[in-house]
Amino acid sequence: MNIPPDYVLTLSGILFALGVIGVLIRRNAIVIFMSIELMLNSANLALIAFARTFAPAQEALRGHVFVFFVIAVAAAEVAVGLALIVAIFRSKESIDVDKVSSLRG
Amino acid sequence: MTIDLVLFLGLALIAVLAAIAMIASRNTVYSALFLVFNFLTVATLYLLLNAAFIAVVQITVYAGAIMVLFLFVIMLLGTERESIGGRIRWQMPLAIVLGLALAGELAYVLLRNGIVQGLAADLSTEFGSPASIGRVLFSEYLVPFEVTSILLLVAMIGAIVITRKLRREGK
Numbered sequence: 001m002n003i004p005p006d007y008v009l010t011l012s013g014i015l016f017a018l019g020v021i022g023v024l025i026r027r028n029a030i031v032i033f034m035s036i037e038l039m040l041n042s043a044n045l046a047l048i049a050f051a052r053t054f055a056p057a058q059e060a061l062r063g064h065v066f067v068f069f070v071i072a073v074a075a076a077e078v079a080v081g082l083a084l085i086v087a088i089f090r091s092k093e094s095i096d097v098d099k100v101s102s103l104r105g
Numbered sequence: 106m107t108i109d110l111v112l113f114l115g116l117a118l119i120a121v122l123a124a125i126a127m128i129a130s131r132n133t134v135y136s137a138l139f140l141v142f143n144f145l146t147v148a149t150l151y152l153l154l155n156a157a158f159i160a161v162v163q164i165t166v167y168a169g170a171i172m173v174l175f176l177f178v179i180m181l182l183g184t185e186r187e188s189i190g191g192r193i194r195w196q197m198p199l200a201i202v203l204g205l206a207l208a209g210e211l212a213y214v215l216l217r218n219g220i221v222q223g224l225a226a227d228l229s230t231e232f233g234s235p236a237s238i239g240r241v242l243f244s245e246y247l248v249p250f251e252v253t254s255i256l257l258l259v260a261m262i263g264a265i266v267i268t269r270k271l272r273r274e275g276k
Contacts, residue, residue: 003110006216008150010215014208024203035128037167038143055155071162079264082178
């Protein structure tokens, strides 16, 4: 593909901002979590774009390896996060983040 | 305007629209499915950027495993519907304005500086193939790779411990 990497980075920035908006405006814990996944994914897109930019060099493959690790960590994060959401739902009967403010003084 | 640019702009438009639809959907299941759509579009972009292995990992792990887990929990809890808008009235417009400002600033900085110019025109299919990534992963990054397996094990045990029913507490 012969498009400027800047464009791919810009797309990644836009997707990241959309993820931020999703975290801020939604009240459902699961949707907030999915928005976080969107942000992780946009960071991966930026890493792949950089790897393509410095492509013929073998060091550029480190970008791909880093994305691989990010995906593995995201999988672990989702497992623990969804378990937490299930545990919160058991005690509160809701996953609305406004209702989970027990620590507030 | 080359065919590559047309292809990229189309995919970018689809990805952004899917992300917006994910944020705006009232039904959580629709949100999850739009996110799957977004992940598949980004996987196609990975293919265009010579990252074949990562594209397949994206589809199997992200769009497959992780999103199925999300859908499973959504349907398990039965929280498909929710009301948009919280107790703080000005939060939503403020969040949208600030988020769009962030997107605009990122786009401005990235496009103005022109961080990188010019790509290697023709890349061998060797770059980004499973073989080449495996070679790097199992030589230079062997220890982080093994640590990742421990991380996944810890996450699995943690999930089991957190969601386990406390029987003694109920009595």
